[in-house]
Amino acid sequence: MTAIIDYDAGNLRSVEKALVALGDTPLITRDAKTILGADRVILPGVGSFGDAMDRLHQYGLVEVIRQVAAGGKPFLGICLGLQLLFESSEESEGVEGLGILKGKILRIPDCPGLKIPHMGWNSLKIRPDSRLFAGIAQGAYVYFVHSYYLKAEDEDQVAAATQYSTRIHAAVEAGNVMACQFHPEKSSQTGLRILKNFLDL
16 A cells, blocks of 8 residues: 655645556555555655645654655655755755755756746656666656755765756655655656556565
8 A cells, every 4th residue: 555645735636546547556644653554655745845844743744754764665755745855945944854865955046048937848867777767768758847956965866867957856766765856647658657666666
């Protein structure tokens, strides 16, 4: 069973629907025992970094997520869920992230001709040994919606990157902890393959 963490940050139903299409039986929950007992855990989300951290604290989920990450079961952050895994974000100065991975979330730099937020399809430069992207062609396109991006401290954890005003770390893999800045559940067949790879871990 896959637990999808519910902390009022949206985007849950589309993730659930994609997993069901792949034959999984996901459960949307904020119950600590259910999350800790799941085979794998997904932290989706859209919205503000600071508000999301407030809600994770409010629902008692911060330590639960850290336990899941430390316990070795497959964990996937999506969009805001990726950002929350890191230490801090320029979007919410002074707010500490989960700190499970090292790196910072920065605002996408202004660039002539490019709109922020970044909304649309971008191609990925994929690390060849990535488990999340197994069987996916180099240069595959996925769907992004974001104004802030990850700059990971450890380049070895970057599973895929894209270019939009700057080099964006689009996905990370650190042992059992994985995350995508883009939305696999909205990225057509490529996104479904990424989610299938996660389910098969």
